[in-house]
Amino acid sequence: MLLSIQKIFTNLKTALFILTAVAIVLTLQLFQITNFSDRLGELKKQRLLIDKIVHSDLSDPKMASILINGSLSEIALSIKLSSSEGMLDSFITANEENASIVPSLVASSQAFSESALSWSESLPISRDSRHTQMINSRNAFLGEIDRMVDHQIYLLNTSVEMAKITTLTLLTLIIFVFLFYRSRLNQIYSDIDKVCALDTNGEAKIVLTKEMDFIQKRLARRTIQAPSACSGLINPASGLNNFKGLMTVFNAKKSSRASNTIFLAVFEIDQYASLIKSLSKEDSGNLFKKIGDIIALYEQPLDITAHLDDDHIVFVMSRNSKKIALEDCEKIIHTVEQSGFNTVTGVIKVTLSGGFLLKIPVKSIDEAIQDALKLVEKAKENGGNRIAQLREQSDSYR
Structure with a gap:
């Protein structure tokens, strides 16, 4: 059965479309992996800010208040960045799991912020009890951060595995498309060469594509003129x-x-x-x-x-x-x-x-x-x- 050049190019366009779609998915996955890395960075930043607040020097109340309020604002922004939902999160984990972790992290951060402010504004006589309260809220906050870190690491690892699968799929498709359509395009070129090039070995030209077979037959078909019109003009x-x-x-x-x-x-x-x-x-x-x-x-x-x-x-x-x-x-x-x-x-x-x-x-x-x-x-x-x-x-x- 002869090949169809039209069908070959139609299928090639489809294959290129599929390769492009898989490449786009891989690109989105790489952006998602970068997003998880950024979230882990924000969680690490929250730990540093907590440590900075806990070890603040209250000997200068005004300066301490400025430092603590600034750190708490940074924590609030960091919480927002680390808990934002990514484009592909829903394909990696259930929304319920993320919905249960984020509110707990936000609640524990608010509790820590309130206890830190209370400690920084307390009188020396009640400062120790307020400090103990802040440490307790800090421990709860750190626990939620650890929970979020574990969750993000899980998402990151899952995304990396998915990216690996997508990469291998894309590579396999590229190799298949390259080898398959290289053969098909070589066949088309070979048929064109057989039809248009010179016969150097005397062998019959066999083409494998419908279009080239049609052209070859048209080229081989000589115009038959009426004997009465040209019998004296043509060498028989x-x-x-x-x-x-x-x-x-x-x-x-x-x-x-x-x-x-x-x-x-x-x-x-x-x-x-x-x-x-x-x-x-x-x-x-x-x-x-x-x-x-x-x-x-x-x-x-x-x-x-x-x-x-x-x-x-x-x-x-x-x-x-x-x-x-x-x-x-x-x-x-x-x-x-x-x-x-x-x-x-x-x-x-x-x-x-x-x-x-x-x-x-x-x-x-x-x-x-x-x-x-x-x-x-x-x-x-x-x-x-x-x-x-x-x-x-x-x-x-x-």
């Missing part, structure tokens, strides 16, 4: 234009080429005479079809490819410069060299020799082809598998 062996078709298309596109220069290249298969003896008629036709397909990769809208009766391939190009046209011809030569061609006896390799020139207006297409054929011979004399061109202002070839 390769399905490319013959000489008559070349001239017909060339004249039809002539008006569109006004701004560009016309270049012409003729290609011949190296050692063609000996090669053709080993090929069946069908294999020979398929060979020229594939070479035509390779040339088509470098075609532009105004270009024409033709397969002549003498089995030469003509490529008429409309380009802005000679350099660009020559580079395209060299790419065709190299691409054919790298490609494999299927035959009944197996995959074979072939090379091309080519002749390249600028088509001057005073010469016809037929005359330009004859000049290019002379360049083809020069390319073959120099070992083949190359493109030869006429040097500017010179009769020598390269």
Whole structure:
């Protein structure tokens, strides 16, 4: 069953959404852990303030009153900060437990505050009894602080464990999504490469995605023209234009080429005479079809490819410069060299020799082809598998 690229990307978006959601949950948990740490800090601060109040020096009543009142205000603020409910508290512990601890802490802090004020304002004669009362309320307050500390440590540990689970879940999902969709995206890229790239080994291109399979079939499907309309314009062996078709298309596109220069290249298969003896008629036709397909990769809208009766391939190009046209011809030569061609006896390799020139207006297409054929011979004399061109202002070839 073929894969669907649309479904792959839809599922990828869903997976990324899930990863984002889990990452947000982990972020909230980390903020919650920080909140618990802050609460423990406030509880520790309350202990220090209590100790500061208990050991206050009452020899200077006014200064002692200022210090004690300031510390009591800090305790009240600290109680509020340490007992505030966090966003995720309800997911970690029951609300009833927190509801029972916080009021007891607030009540014991108020009792300690009242006894501390009473001690600081008492007369020397009753100071000892008031101090004893304050110590008793302090002990009760410290007990509630210890209870709150234990509660916060429990919440902190639970939050850390939950964060660990979330982190492991997120890491597992990331690894799974990365490996799974890396494979899927590699498959998509591989299918695109198979459909768009050149066939270098002659093997059948098998794609695994529906969309690429559809495109491949569309690209492979040739337009079938009515025999009455084109029987004299197409080379039956390769399905490319013959000489008559070349001239017909060339004249039809002539008006569109006004701004560009016309270049012409003729290609011949190296050692063609000996090669053709080993090929069946069908294999020979398929060979020229594939070479035509390779040339088509470098075609532009105004270009024409033709397969002549003498089995030469003509490529008429409309380009802005000679350099660009020559580079395209060299790419065709190299691409054919790298490609494999299927035959009944197996995959074979072939090379091309080519002749390249600028088509001057005073010469016809037929005359330009004859000049290019002379360049083809020069390319073959120099070992083949190359493109030869006429040097500017010179009769020598390269």
